[in-house]
Structure formats: structure tokens, C-alpha cells
Amino acid sequence: MSDETHEAVHRHPAPTSFIRKYIFSLDHKVIGIQYIILALAAVLVGMTMSVLMRMNLSWPGTNWPILGTLFPGGAPNGVMSPEFYLSLVTMHGTIMVFFVLTTAPQGGFGNYFLPIQIGAEDMAFPVLNMLSFWVTLVGFIVILSAIFFSGSESTVGPIGGWTGYPPLSALANAGPGQGMGMNLWITSIAIFCIGSLLGALNFITTLLNMRTRGMSLMRMPLTCWAWFTTAVLALLSFPVLLGAGVLLLLDRLAGTSFFIPGGLYLTGVLSGTSPNFPLHTGGSPILWQHLFWFFGHPEVYIAILPGMGATSHILATFARKPVFGYRAMVFAIFAIGLLGFFVWGHHMFISGMSPYSAMTFSILTLSIGVPSAVKTFNWLGTLWGGKIRFTTAMLFAIGFVSLFVAGGITGLVLGQTSLDLPMHDTYFVTAHFHLVMGVASIFGMFAATYFWFPKMFGRFMNERLGKLHFWVTFIGVYCIFVPMHTMGIAGMPRRYAQFTEYKFLESLHPLVVLVSIAAIFTVLVQLIFYFNLIWSIFKGKKAGDNPWEATTLEWNTTSPPPHDNFAGVLPTVYRGPYEFAVPGAPHDFVMQTEPEPAEVGEGVGGNGHNGHRH
């Protein structure tokens, strides 16, 4: 595609009506904020559900009158039923993974900052961009509707977990919540897949075609590399989940048997002997697991890569140092993305899959620790010899490194076939993935929020409240998730509505209570974050165009940026993204747009291809 045609597609005049400006907007910045608002709403729902779950695990059988009033079916007399608990498990996981961890880092911050950081006026396909948000929002509304449509079944959704393994998820008679709630759950995920695909196409095209003059690939900020790789992962993995979702829905509604084997006997009825349980034969439950995890494992990296990018970006900015090993960081992002497609089987060691496949997946899984470790070393290298400014954004970025190590490193345990025998489906797994894909990713997003807020709204967030938010959250998440590892070692299974039935779980009760108390504190502190966010939009201290003395293109424009990002004059890039502490330079940072003395007036070739000069 030539420059002329794609510019004609993406260029659009500034809107004047309220609806085109703020609601059905084509502006990638507004769409980015819409995604962030969606994630902020979704995370409130997901967090509330996690608190309810913790309350039930720590104090089972307690009467919570308000719960009984709100959900008379799910919590009769205020006592939570097991199916209600399991529906919370399912909805918490689904909402967090899709509508928070996929939505905020990529759809939110990626949308807002990728075009600006590469010096583009907008995304390549603004209409597609708008559609991807609205499709995602429809997906969210559909999953919320599962809360209410399952009301008569005394749940707030299906009870299959976020992994929705069939036949449990394929059969309406497999339990409460598996009727309309499950249909809505699958539909929501399918809709979400479509929205993500539209977004991924847009990210890839924009990054490849719309970089400004001089912005060669190796001059891009690491955030752009992360968003780009994430988009490639999304493009390759979401279609598989979409396909799997459609097949599961057909099994449920059209009588097919992709995932349902023959001869099932459920709640006193044999398959094919009753209109309520039609004949199924020949399907494979394990097929779903392969399709699901072929998506599901890359999804983990979809959640965390943008956080890695933001962390690299912010560490360099506030350590006042170039990123250590930029090239190695780019290779590591790619290696993680690539290997991420060859390790899905480590979720299935004990599924009945061939033990030889399991061994192959296991060794590939352990090798994915190598690029992850390389990234950690380079983050430490970036801090080494720095002059660190402890802004709230920097605290969260450092917190990201700490939590990424804490959560990621136990992958060395879980990735081994032999050790998966005792560890599979215990709280050790819950602890591992919450720390690394949940909390670390969210820390990356907190860092991004405090860092880019001044650019987005022209005002700072309150640093004092921000630091309070950081300290409590950082200590809180360690107190929540580290004890879960030892629960797992003692054998505690995941997805149990209560731990009251087993003697071997009795001695773990103090830990269970400790985790719940830490969780409640940590969740409460997030309210300070929400308050800070809203208050600062209106009352925050005014910020200039480049308040952090940073180097990349987003700091070359006004705060907030104008509709076309650079007020009609696209910047030209002359150097790499993290030129801090350059000896002899007038300031301790040199912006990407600052020409080398010899290069002034010379100009650099378009679209980045010959912009890499030495």
C-alpha cells in the first residue's frame, strides 16, 4: 500500500458533535480511553466477585444478610450456595482475563499511545478501531447479562470455570447455571474474539505502515514492540478460540458432538433416552482443551507483554538511563511470543494426552523461562548506575519486576511433568498465574496509568495518594498470593466451594483466613485509586507537555494531544527511544526528534526504512 492511499483512509477531520467526539469516536485516543473505562468497570465487578469468594472460603456457612437480599436464589438466607460460588469463580476469571487483562493493556493504552509513539495521526483503520471497541462492549454486556439470566438457576453465570471444559460446559443438564448462563458466556467470548481480531489487524497495519520519518523499527519504544507482538499473538490465537466457541455452542444448541462422547449418563438419564438429553456420540472432551489452551497460553502473554513494554519504558525514564540491552529486549519479546505458541500442552499433562507429548511440551515450557529471565536481567541492568526518581509510576514499574519474578519463577515447578502430578489444579497454580498474569500485568497498567495520565488529561494524578495505593497494594498482593503456594503444596485443590470436607485441608484454615483479610484490604485500597483517577481529571496539578523529561514522541505534543496528535506537523525521528544521560548533551535526556548536529536540514528517508543512521 502506498503512502497516499493509506493516508487517505486514516485521515479524518476533527468531529464537532458530542456523539462523534466522545461516543462513536474514530479518534484512537478517545477509543483508548473508552477501553480503559470499560476495563475499570469490569475490574470492579471482577474484584467484588473475588471478595465474595474469599468470604465464603474463610467463613463458610456464614449468613451475609445483604447477599440473601441481593441473590435470594444463590444465597438462600444469606448463606452462599456452592453453585453460586462456582459461578463467581467462572465470572471472575472470564471478566478479569478478557475484559480487564486483554482490554486495558492493549485496547486501552496500546490504542492511545501506539500511534503517537510511532508518529502517526491515527490508527490505519479508524472505523475498524471504533467497531472493535463497540463489539467488545457488546461482549461485556452479554457476559453481564449472564449474571441476571441465571437468576432462576441460583447462580450468577455458568459453573464451568473460565476454561469451560466440556462435557460439563456442553450439557445443559450438567448442573445449575449450565443452561442460558452458559450460552451467554460462550457467546460473549465469541464476540470478544471478533473485537480483538479487528483491533489486532489495526495495530499490526498501523505499526508496519504508518511510522513517521526516521522511525525505523529499532528506534521504536519497547512499548510499541510489545503491543505489536501482542497483536500478532491475538491475530493467531483468538480465531482458534472463536472456532472452539462456535463448536461448543453447536454441541449445546444444534445437537452436534464435537466435544461430547457417547454413552454419557447424567443425573439419572442416559444420553439419547430423553428429549432433555439428546443422543451424543463420538466427540472428544480433550479436543476442547487443545483448542482452548492453544489460545489460552498465548493469552497469558497477551496480558503481560504490554506490561513488560510499559515497565521497560518507565524504568528507563525514571532511572534516567537508556534501556539496558534494547536489542536483547526486542528478541526476548519475540522469543516469548513465539515459544508461547508451543507450550499450551503444559496445561494438559494429566488430561489423558500422550505422555510423550507432555514431555515435549514440558521442555519447551522450561525454555520459555530463558527470555523471561533475560528481560529481568535487563531491567536490573537498566536500574544499575541509574539516578532513580521514585514517582508512583516508577514504584509500580519496580513492583512489576518484583512480582513478575515472584510469579513467573514458579513456572519452573509447574512446567515439569513429574511435579505437575502433585501440583496440578492446586492453589499453587492459582498463586502462580495470579501473580504473573494477573497482578504483575495490573502493576504494569498502574505504572502506565500514573505515567501517561498527565499526557492524557494534562494533569498529574495525586502522588501522595498514588504512593499510598502502591505500598498497600504491593504488600497486600504478596500476603495474598505467597501463602497460596504453600496451600497448594499441602494439596489444596482449586475451585472448591468449601474446604470443610477434608481432613488434610483443616490445618490450612489460618492461611485461608490470612489471605482473605489481605485480599479485602487490598481491594479496599483500590478505591483510593479510583478516587485519585476521577479527582485528578478535574483537580489534579497541571502538567506540561513533557513533565517527566522523557524522550519519546508522545512527549513532543501537547497534553492532551490534539485530534491529529501533532497539530498537522508529523515529527521526524533522529535517534533511538531512550537517550538519557548522553554525555555532553545539554540536558540529561535527548528527545527522539532532536537532530544530530550534522543531520540538521538533511532530512531522513520516509517510513523508517532508511532512517537507521550511524
Place this chain on the structure above:
Amino acid sequence: MGRALAVIIWILTLGSVSLFFIKKWWFPTSISEHAPAIDRQFMLTIIVVGLAFTAAQVGLGYMVWKYRDHGQKDRALYSHGSNRLEVVWTIVTAVVFIGLGIMGQSVWAALHFHSAPAGSFQVEVVAQQFQWNFHYAGKDGVFGRTDPSLIDDSALNFIGLDETDPNAKDDATHSVIAIPQGRPVELILRSKDVTHNFWVPQLRFKQDLVPGMAIRVHFTATTPGKYELACAELCGQLHFKMRSYMLVLPPDDFQALMALPQEQFQARMTELLAKYPLPTYEQ
């Protein structure tokens, strides 16, 4: 701020590591032949993990302590990295991580790359929502035919055993699994409805039971006693209650039990369940 952050990171690291070090909440005592090897591999891995975790966190704390901006005039170090270091830490981590991964295959291979040894005691496990059924072949050592269409809950024929099959005459079913001490056991794992998972913490063993499949696994239990059997794959509403017991019996007791006709078998199982207490756990 840098010093406070460093201290907090170090305290959290110390706290996390000590939780693993005190072993107050830990594996229950193992009772299978392969378990000590798993426990050794776990300890080796957790030591590597602990060292790497501690080194990274101590290093992180050191960086934020040492390189905080305290108003000094000079700039940060202008460095874009070091290819030599990148190569070194890539190779070192690759060797350690992949080495661990290869070592972690040995127990797996021993359990899963061979079929059960000759002379193994076979039990058919038929899971269903919130209940375990164990099918014993009886004296003849041959399982009677089963068919889902013969399942009759009211007659307590939960596995659909064909009573007309001569091989079924001496078969027994029970909700508890009894296995011999010191003799390999082969489980034939089936499910009637959704996916379940056979999980006995003391065995260090776990395997899904997938409807439509008959998955064969084997292990050898070493210590007589009664142990809790849990379902470890989400199977629906009462998943948390899908509990049973595994009885590991001394060879003589076991032989005697298996020689009993149906009614006496049931009565003897009840006696044995009462005879063995559950293990005691820490605290």
C-alpha cells in the same frame, strides 16, 4: 523512598522464603514408590527457584537503594548494555532451566512410558458427578462386562455391570478403593458424565478421568492406611464434596478381602474403613 522500597522488597522476600523454609504447611508424608523421587525433584527445583527469586529481589532492592537520586550533580551511567552479559545470562539460564526440565522427566517416564508391570492389581474406576465407584474383578481377575444402558441407580448398579456375564459373577463394586501394599496397581479410569480427577495427596499422583476414554495408569503404594481421595477437576455443583477414601492394605489382609463373596466383601470393607484412622496432619 529508594531505601524504604529496598527494605520492603527485602522483608517480603524474607517472609516469602521463610514460609517455604519452615514447612509448616507442606506435603503430607508420602506413601508411594515414586513419591520420594518427586519430593527430591521438588526440593531441588524449589531450591533453584528460591535462590533465583532471592537473588533477583535482593538485586532489585540493591539497585533501588544504591542508585536512588539523592540530588547528586552527575548524570546516570550512559550505557546501552553489554552483549557479553546478554550471552552469559542467556546461556546460564538456558542450561539451568532446561536442565531442570529434563531432570523432571524421570519420574514421569517411569510412571507413564511403560504399561503396568505384569502381576499388577487392576481396579476399574468409574467416576460420576460427586461419587466414586470402584469395580473389582473378584477371584477370577476378569472384569465383567459393563454397558451404560444397564446403569440402574435404584438397584445400586452405578457402573452398568452386566449381571448375565459369567465374568461378572464374582465382581464387586464399592465407593472406596482398596489396594495392596507393595504390589503395583493399575487403574483403568473412566467417567460416566463429565471430567473428574483422581487425586490422593499422599500418592503424589493425579490423573483426569475423561468420559469416552479408558485411561490406564499405575503406581505402587508402600504404606498401609486410609487416605482421603479427592476430585481435582471441576465437575459441577458439589465438586468440593466428591470425596472418598483409599485403603492401602497389607498383602495378607488384602488377599483375604478379595477372596470374599460380595456381601461379606461389603461388610469387611466397612470394618477396615473403621479400623484405619486418617493420618494426622501438622497442627
